[in-house]
Amino acid sequence: MRAPLGDFDDARPAIECLDLLPAPVAAALRAWQSPVPAGEVVYVDSDPEVADTAAFVATYGQDLSSTSANLVVLAGKRGGDVRLAACLVPSQARLDVNGVARRRLDVRKVSFAPRETAVGETGMEYGGITPVGLPAAWPLLVDASLTALPWVLVGSGARRGKLILPGKALAELPGAEVVEDLAR
Template identity: 35%
Template sequence: MAHGHGTGAPAGRERVAADAAARGLEVEIFPRQNASSLAEAAGILGIRPADIVKSLVVKRPGDEFLFALIPGDRQISWPKLRAVVGVNKLAMPPAEVALAATGYARGTITPLGSTTAWPVYADESMVGQRVAMGAGEHGYSLFVDGDALITALGATVADISSPA
């Protein structure tokens, strides 16, 4: 397996591919041009904004985190997510904290290949959908079957979003 130059650590998309393979999850990783908005990204990929899933790193009390998988046309519903997780405080950490928690820069974050396998919460609207998401590296996305992703990650499926 090829490694990132100079660092000794695999490049982000290689970590994603290796983790997906280890989980028996089929993913299609592909280069994509940069987009200035989610709507533009969806247009480039030829899909609906709802089919782009954002992997959001959420801080729990203590030094614990979780991933919230939210469709592109929706946003986290903090009351719903707190209820599902069973805590009274959740927050979006600064970008450098998210990077330290996952090994991925904002805009490339995915639960696949994260340096720590934090719990994953997937919005129920992903069920039955083929979705695009970050692939661990700028300039790349991946397509994956939402149900297969949920199963491979052992994700908790719940209504955790509201319209954006």
């Protein structure tokens, strides 16, 4: 199989390589419920040493710079209550943490969740956290520009490997809310 974007030696339907994915990601693909079939989600093998966006794009193709997305885990506070959420934004943009994200999460203060919290709560590796398989109670804010793309590259839940899925599938993920101008 050839990946729909990028230059990867190994691309397969993600549903056929669940053993390569962290448990929450594999479980989400097994339980996939979307108008976009699970078989359209592609797993591409990649070197974990070049998992960060700039190095990844240099290694696997410049077309990935405009089709990659980063997931950020936020911790919002209102009173003594801490709310965790995920935000998916284009990799070339910056998340509007203290504006749009804070208002959408209805919290007074918001910050990036500590690494230990993000990893512990998701069951995924830091630097590879993906919107596929997030905790069910979490809101997932998705920048609207991503849903308009034919294909979007996201983490696989591990630093090795990535997932490529149709942009429209992002709006169908559990807890997803498409948000205009989440990134700037």
